Amino acid sequence: MESSTWDVDVAIEKVGMGRGQWILFSLVALFLLADGVEVSYLSYVTRVLQVEWHLSAEQEARIISMVFWGEVLGAPVWGILADRVGRRPAFLWSALVISVAGFAAALCQSVLHLTLVRAAVGFGIAGQTAAFDIFAESLPSSHRGVLLMWTMFFPSLGSIYSTFVASLILEPCGWQAFTVACAVPTTLALLLSVWLLPESAHWLASQSRGEEAAQIVAVWARWNASPHEFASLTVPEELEDVDFASLARDGKLRRKFMLLSVVWLGFGAAFYGISFFVPHLFSEVTTDNTDATSVSKVTFDFGQILIARSSQIVGLVFGVLLIDRAGRKPVQIVGFLLAGVASFFLGFKSLGKTAIVMFTSLASASENAASTCTWVHTPELFPTQVRGLAHSLLNACARVGGAIAPYIVATPVPWSAFLIAGFSGAAGLAVCGLEETAGKSLDDYHDIDTDVDSDSDSNAELSE
Template sequence: MTSLTEKKQYNSFDNEKIKCKELNGQLKELTIEEVINLCGFGKFQWRLSLFAGLAWIADSMEIMILAILGPILICEWNISNFKVALVTTCVFLGFLIGSPVIGICADKFGRKSALLLSASIAFYYGSLTSVAPLFIWLLILRFIVGIGVSGTPQAITYYSEFLPSNSRGRSIMLIQFFFAFGAVFEVVLGFLIIPSAGWRWWIVTSCLPLGIFILITGFLPESPRYDLASGNVIAAKKTLDYIAEVNGIDMPLYKLKSKQTEGRGDVKELFSKQHRISSLLLFCIWFGCGFLYYGISLLATELVKEGQTCISGAKLKTLCECKPLKTEDYLDLMLTTAAELPGLLMMIIVIDKIGRKFSILASFTTSAAALYLLLICMSRYPMVTLLFIARAFISAGFQVVYVYTPEYYPTNCRAVGLGTCSAFARLGALITPFVAQVLLQSSHYLAFGLYATVALIIAGCAIILPVETKGRALENNN
């Protein structure tokens, strides 16, 4: 039997052999993309999927809080629909400010640090919202929560940098199920907690996924792509070896190709000659996605409360009076929110077959058709069906955009690229409450016509994007 001393001698001898081979240039040199592809999609990536999924749950729960809280505040604090829209706008203003800032932090100081910072802000100030004594305090606290939650899209940047190229699209789409689950879960929480314990306890309970997310973050490694881009080759290789070990892959002896990237987190890189056209088109697409997705979430609440699509200006006074959500309203909200699940499932099947650009085109063209049909005055059930279809395809298209963006931008500006694009989505979301909660009262034709037209504009921008990223290595910057 080999003694412990002999084992140490053998390990030492093996290490010396590796060093000698490296000095003699005999070790095979691999790019980080090649190493991650060799590691494959295994146990480590499944664990990471749960982590990224928690971020999505927190983000989607925040959106549904905004959709459900409005009718409650009208009843409890006797405020107008304009003030309800102002609460939503303050949250998205926080998103707008925080998204690029946290993106820059993620490129300069690491993905983990940025995620931990943003989640901590959202958790702390989200919990404080539950004790807000006045409307002005609610506005301030929700604005700061918006800054915190704006960092959750960086979980996609982090997650994508651990994925092999042949499964990246499907994998990112799969974790979008957590987004849909979070939205449905928030409606269920509201249904169970608000009638008995009130909205304040509901808000506290809604912060729990963020708390779990913060605890898990400390146990995860930094992105090896970020480490490599920042010149920390040893840390990058250590992480890659750990991934291979967890996945049960016997890696060949290799040397990691290292190239430190200058100018990390520089917004100007997004407007370089190489990226200018794509960045401008992506900004338009993200703006439209935010305007549509958050708009349909708010529209659903307003419409199920009324039970029909035609809301005339004569009903303005009624809409501003107390009209709490009934059990039927919660059930319809659950149904329209659950529409995201079949939309995502369909996109998972086709995204790697028809590509990212055509997936976005098909999604938003279909959603535009459903929204145009909602211009017709109709009763509750056909209305809920069309809302279901519109939300399914809007959500599916938005998630494909989330796949495309980190695939397009190179490592040195991936986080700031996603963060800046996310800021444009939040800008669209900042405007949309005044359409879904204010303009809708005056003219449902203008409101739905505007949403349907924006969907068509997104489809047009997607088809003229210069680059299709299907099967493209993350290291490819051309």
């Protein structure tokens, strides 16, 4: 006879994969697409406005970096909202902010207005951790690593999407039309999520709302033709006293957080540095002197750029294949260090265009494989009660790295390439101090310093 009260991890394992998780996958994937679109969007628009608005290198860097500073400000807001109010509200409100600000950017007529609006977009994008965590918390451990990696294909597809749209409309229609097209994916995710997105059962159970959590998992059970029934869901007893302050007072959680801060800052600077570097490597400014006045124009080699952008997909394929077989740590360590070596050689343009394309592709693929694995690894290292805040704050570290990236790219070559390589290498070394989490349930292995005594494991009372 089944117990009426289940541990939430055990219940999700019993229900398995099905329609509910695939619906979440689709919604989260569309939302994560926005991040990739944003990175690529900025690299094109600022390059065009450099000519149209006569932007200085400092103004160009400021427009790009303000998006990331907006994300830094938004990260703790969405993290606290996700842990206190729920993953679903954080998801929906952040998507609304991105959509409104994204369309508003097309109306901007000055550097100041564009800078402020893009900062608002960044503020909203910081909520993507809530989207990622709600999906992670819905998955059985046997599927979590691979499926979370699959969602990370969508930032890369977002980058390819914006490159494809740019090749069609940026030069003939202008940057305003391009801006509108780049705001569409998040708006679509918002409209569908209002109708289809449930709250996280993990979060509800951690808030002592076990009956509501059970109702969500029971729906998945019916969809999956599972015979199991649930009256209420719980989290392990030793985690019931974990709260926001645990990130600071608990030594083991604090150590994880500090190491991950280095990882996220490092890959943020390296990943975005490579992304912003690509249009500079494969573009040139030409001057038309056929008329009485000379007109400057930026010309992009979209073929070479598309090769470099598409290499991110190759890196993700390797990540998907290796994340459970090799483990979270090896994928990150090898990926970050390999990206650092490849980035180093981007500082030597004398190697020729073919070599630069090769090293750019290798750097993009390796950095993407490693950083997306970090996205999977991070929520697995923290208990549900602080997962949203910890993940959001670490995401803010990556955005600080992203804010630094435009200034790195503005640094004369080869030092810009050397700095990117250094940040990526530091991320790889920091991963060495973390624990492996492959194959484990979200809340069954956290080493928490707690005064709660337990006579038996929280799952011992649960039976089929």
